[in-house]
Amino acid sequence: MKRVITYGTFDLLHYGHINLLKRAKKLGDYLIVALSTDEFNLNSKNKKCYFDYEKRKALLEAIRYVDLVIPENSWDQKRTDVHQYKVDTFVIGNDWEGKFDFLREEGCEVIYLDRTPEISTTKIKKDLNQV
Numbered sequence: 001m002k003r004v005i006t007y008g009t010f011d012l013l014h015y016g017h018i019n020l021l022k023r024a025k026k027l028g029d030y031l032i033v034a035l036s037t038d039e040f041n042l043n044s045k046n047k048k049c050y051f052d053y054e055k056r057k058a059l060l061e062a063i064r065y066v067d068l069v070i071p072e073n074s075w076d077q078k079r080t081d082v083h084q085y086k087v088d089t090f091v092i093g094n095d096w097e098g099k100f101d102f103l104r105e106e107g108c109e110v111i112y113l114d115r116t117p118e119i120s121t122t123k124i125k126k127d128l129n130q131v
Contacts, residue, residue, distance in 0.1 A: 001028075002088045002089065003032065004087070004090075005082070006091045008036065008093075009047060010056050012125070015116065015119060016119040019116045020116075021065040034069075035071060035072055040072055040074065079103065082106050091111045094113060094115060095115060097112045
């Protein structure tokens with residue numbers, strides 16, 4: 001079984017997120033999503049989410065491409081997750097290009113997928129503030 005992992009906040013879930021998850025799932029048999037916790041988002045990413053962790057987790061679990069949702073508590077857990085969950089492929093948006101190449105040293109394929117260009121949570125929040 002080929003295992004794939006991706007990471008993110010997935011707040012204000014939109015079709016760009018779904019595109020990423022669908023493409024990630026096509027790269028393997030089992031997709032793990034490491035979902036940033038509220039504390040990690042606030043303290044390390046300086047982000048305040050609209051939906052709390054449990055609601056974002058429930059939304060992700062309802063998506064057919066997602067097999068398992070785990071908490072992301074720190075930047076440093078990726079190497080540990082690759083080993084613990086026996087991950088073959090790490091996938092993330094290309095806005096992170098090159099940042100996680102170190103995972104190749106762990107025997108993990110690293111793939112940066114193109115983002116859906118016309119949509120992002122940041123754009124949604126900006127557009128909503130203009131209403």
